[in-house]
Amino acid sequence: MKNFFSKWFDNSQSQVELLADSDDIDWTRIIPFIAIHLACLFVFYVGFSWVALLVCVLSYVIRMFAITAFYHRYFSHKSFKTSRIVQGLFAVIGATATQRGPIWWAAHHRHHHIHADGEKDTHSPRNGFWHSHLKWFLMKKNFATKSQYVKDLEKFPELRFIDRFDILFPIIYATGLFMLGSYLAKSHPELGSSAGQMLIWGYFISTVLLSHITYCINSLAHIFGFRTYETQDDSRNNFILAIFTLGEGWHNNHHCNPGSVKQGFTWWQLDFSYYILWVMNKLGLVWDMKAPNPTLLAKKQIRADS
């Protein structure tokens, strides 16, 4: 019983399961994941207010940016540089998105790029849509971090801490939203909000939307859309996904040139994460942003997007 709960809070035990190499779903471990989805049903109890919807959207956008710009473009691909403080800050914000810690996230993602849609790819839709969307990370073996791919990130003790105790960050975040709701209910009763409402809209609904849209990059962005570049995988460019993921929908561009900080390569390929990073670069918060490689792109281009 002790082990049952402690696995939710301390990931250090997961490495053993990597060795077990089991495709089984870890049903005890994923209870919090199921509970987050069910908690959204409390929306019928707490009701709606415009301020709750606004906080839900803000909570989505800020955390999506932390995932796409930092967990993906920075931690996984090193497409720009930043200070240790900004690195730590976005590691924490990203952890509140409840997609595990930055080291685990980057390790699986680097592995994906090496084996994309091949036999060893952890989340290829060639093995089924639901497998690529979410089943892969519910499996016992994938709770572990593929350590050999992330030696550079494991050098930072603060990142190791976030990875080991990643569940702490969503709990603190959700508690903060609950307290914000409680404060707003007392100080601005005209807004019609409540502690429960902020918790359900700001954390639970926002997190479920954020999670599934992120998962769509592993599932739908390898199925639906157009291909501009000849890559070894099935990656696609998809406008709708690019809007909701702040630029990650240009997934075929990305698989062609994973080191580029920019994923939208033309003016109409909207890439909000890149625009925000551009502003952060002007403010001196990030630097050494890697541009797309024109020789590589010209070599692999199979259709004109201008």
Ligand SMILES: [Zn+2]
């Ligand atoms: Zn991919």
Ligand SMILES: [Zn+2]
């Ligand atoms: Zn990538």
